[in-house]
Amino acid sequence: MACHGPDGRAEGTGLAIGGRPAKDLLGKLLAYKSGQLKGTIMHQHAKGYSDEELARIADHFSALK
Template identity: 45%
Template sequence: MKKIALLLVFLYSLTYAAEYDPIRGQMLSLSCASCHGTDGKSEAITPYIAGMGKASLYQILLDYKNGKRVETMMQKHAKGFTDEELEQIAYYFSNVER
């Protein structure tokens, strides 16, 4: 039983490994503004990402970075960030009000 509890704690810590830094998240998110609008509030055909769930946005960004999702601009863009930086970006946009 103790082994299962320890495994669950370890897996949970991997999911939320990065400590959220709101200033860093905002600075990293500025690179998204040209396509997704200020604070992710797109007024064009690109997706509106403000208020999107942190876990789902983070997974989408990782999928682009790792080639699981194919879209020329996002793949190239996501590859320029570390996983921790993508997590900061996801945290930031998840905290922006829609």
């Protein structure tokens, strides 16, 4: 929430993710989790969640407009 904000509208250097397709968000989260994508912090965050939890996170942010 600190980087993307609770409504998915990042301020500053974070990436706005609210309203993006859940499939795309989940793909990125799973890629961070598996190590396919490197990031400053996202790969560390993603490893702390199950795939099901990451899908729920993706669904949440996707539903935001």
